[in-house]
Amino acid sequence: MAPEIKKVLIADDEPDILEIISYxxxxxxxxxxxxxxxxxxxxxxxxxxxxxIILDIMMPKKNGIEVCKQLRTQPAFQDTIIVFLxxxxxxLSHVRGLEFGADDFIAKPISPKVMVSKVNSxxxxxxxxxxxxxxxxxxxxxxxxxxxxxxKDEPINLxxxxxxxxxxxxxxxxxxxLRNEILNKIWGNDVIVGDRTIDVHIRKIRQKLGIxxxxxxxxxxxxxxx
Amino acid sequence: MAPEIKKVLIADDEPDILEIISYxxxxxxxxxxxxxxxxxxxxxxxxxxxxxIILDIMMPKKNGIEVCKQLRTQPAFQDTIIVFLxxxxxxLSHVRGLEFGADDFIAKPISPKVMVSKVNSxxxxxxxxxxxxxxxxxxxxxxxxxxxxxxKDEPINLxxxxxxxxxxxxxxxxxxxLRNEILNKIWGNDVIVGDRTIDVHIRKIRQKLGIxxxxxxxxxxxxxxx
DNA sequence: ATTTTGCTTAACAATTTATTAATCTTGCAT
DNA sequence: ATGCAAGATTAATAAATTGTTAAGCAAAAT
Numbered sequence: 001m002a003p004e005i006k007k008v009l010i011a012d013d014e015p016d017i018l019e020i021i022s023y024x025x026x027x028x029x030x031x032x033x034x035x036x037x038x039x040x041x042x043x044x045x046x047x048x049x050x051x052x053i054i055l056d057i058m059m060p061k062k063n064g065i066e067v068c069k070q071l072r073t074q075p076a077f078q079d080t081i082i083v084f085l086x087x088x089x090x091x092l093s094h095v096r097g098l099e100f101g102a103d104d105f106i107a108k109p110i111s112p113k114v115m116v117s118k119v120n121s122x123x124x125x126x127x128x129x130x131x132x133x134x135x136x137x138x139x140x141x142x143x144x145x146x147x148x149x150x151x152k153d154e155p156i157n158l159x160x161x162x163x164x165x166x167x168x169x170x171x172x173x174x175x176x177x178l179r180n181e182i183l184n185k186i187w188g189n190d191v192i193v194g195d196r197t198i199d200v201h202i203r204k205i206r207q208k209l210g211i212x213x214x215x216x217x218x219x220x221x222x223x224x225x226x
Numbered sequence: 227m228a229p230e231i232k233k234v235l236i237a238d239d240e241p242d243i244l245e246i247i248s249y250x251x252x253x254x255x256x257x258x259x260x261x262x263x264x265x266x267x268x269x270x271x272x273x274x275x276x277x278x279i280i281l282d283i284m285m286p287k288k289n290g291i292e293v294c295k296q297l298r299t300q301p302a303f304q305d306t307i308i309v310f311l312x313x314x315x316x317x318l319s320h321v322r323g324l325e326f327g328a329d330d331f332i333a334k335p336i337s338p339k340v341m342v343s344k345v346n347s348x349x350x351x352x353x354x355x356x357x358x359x360x361x362x363x364x365x366x367x368x369x370x371x372x373x374x375x376x377x378k379d380e381p382i383n384l385x386x387x388x389x390x391x392x393x394x395x396x397x398x399x400x401x402x403x404l405r406n407e408i409l410n411k412i413w414g415n416d417v418i419v420g421d422r423t424i425d426v427h428i429r430k431i432r433q434k435l436g437i438x439x440x441x442x443x444x445x446x447x448x449x450x451x452x
Numbered sequence: 453a454t455t456t457t458g459c460t461t462a463a464c465a466a467t468t469t470a471t472t473a474a475t476c477t478t479g480c481a482t
Numbered sequence: 483a484t485g486c487a488a489g490a491t492t493a494a495t496a497a498a499t500t501g502t503t504a505a506g507c508a509a510a511a512t
Contacts, residue, residue, distance in 0.1 A: 146402055160469075196471085196473080199490065218479080386459095387459070425501065425502085456511070457508100459508085462504090462505085466499105473494085473495095475491080478487100479487095
């Protein structure tokens with residue numbers, strides 16, 4: 001898979017908080033992006049595709065809940081972990097936040113140390129999500145542990161990128177993955193590869209599998225379906 | 227196998243207990259790591275890969291059961307022995323603990339002396355676990371006790387590392403072991419050896435066995451299959 | 453003390469995979 | 483129909499990964 005780099009986006013309108021948290025997370029190996037208001041956060045998120053987004057609720061331009069709501073409408077942010085920074089005991093925000101797709105909350109004020117360990121635990125959650133077990137559909141079975149795909153119980157060997165690509169698409173059958181999403185996930189959004197690279201890999205997968213399970217959605221991306 | 231060093235991780239929120247137990251175990255040749263809360267324990271565990279993990283149930287941040295549950299989701303901790311420290315007669319914890327993958331319990335309070343002998347016995351169990359069970363597949367039989375592999379009942383002498391490597395791979399046929407996993411298990415996660423070391427050992431195994439039972443998964447690792 | 457055995461490394465060969473570039477197809481809009 | 487845009491294909495090339503061999507060293511055995 002692409003990056004070992006763990007990207008965190010933090011949005012808050014207090015520069016001091018941004019600075020100190022950002023510094024501490026960087027110390028622990030995270031790549032941190034900071035935004036000073038809601039709109040900035042959205043722009044940045046779309047640019048760098050963070051793995052974890054931390055949003056202050058009260059922000060200029062667009063508050064955290066708005067930002068979350070808007071990001072969640074995009075497929076690329078469906079699985080991103082989004083958490084809110086809230087004042088202690090702000091029940092209302094909690095409720096509204098969960099409605100709009102937040103994954104969790106962090107109560108303010110928070111020490112950098114606690115913040116780091118919170119973030120660590122979010123990433124453990126992310127990893128667990130990704131570890132996932134065998135995917136099985138019709139005659140096709142994808143075994144992540146074996147790094148092999150079976151079609152009618154016959155093993156088919158895919159190369160690493162091919163296997164990862166197929167697994168990714170098959171992780172949500174029917175859902176269209178944008179070319180950009182695929183690049184981000186499999187190649188990493190800092191790696192720059194040509195336009196046709198994905199196509200060629202898709203081609204090889206189709207060829208090796210011999211069955212038609214990857215559909216092209218022109219101008220958009222690819223999806224897996226039987 | 228890798229280190230003769232026996233690593234024990236103890237998590238408890240009482241510094242005194244940590245200190246006295248840790249001291250006594252060290253006297254008996256164990257390398258001890260201590261954690262003061264659940265999250266700390268998880269972090270440490272992932273870092274040092276202890277052979278035995280002792281968790282107090284009641285801890286800040288994350289209780290022992292949570293820690294256990296979380297570690298057990300990771301393949302690397304599937305076979306690690308995890309035991310709980312519990313207040314005497316805490317039936318409920320026992321039940322829940324076993325559900326979440328604990329191997330055993332130690333009742334508090336416990337004297338350092340008893341603790342040491344408990345730990346000793348856990349390590350005997352670990353050794354027994356790792357030895358003793360012969361793996362047999364097709365014409366191939368791996369005898370851990372004898373440190374010998376038989377092919378069609380003809381003994382084949384593998385060197386120590388070769389034997390360990392083969393046994394490890396064969397412990398889960400079909401499953402791909404990452405190069406890193408292999409290094410961790412067979413060489414130890416602190417030992418640094420060159421890139422080609424694994425390959426050379428694999429080569430020798432293949433050569434000596436004469437049959438093709440180790441498959442390379444490029445960019446990923448190796449797996450055993452007949 | 454000498455030999456043997458096992459582990460590691462280094463250098464290079466071989467193979468496999470990834471990427472690009474160039475050339476077709478195809479569907480769609482004009 | 484015609485021209486374009488987006489993908490598909492293919493082959494060539496680059497990059498990454500592994501295989502192989504030989505040699506040095508250290509520890510164990512003789």
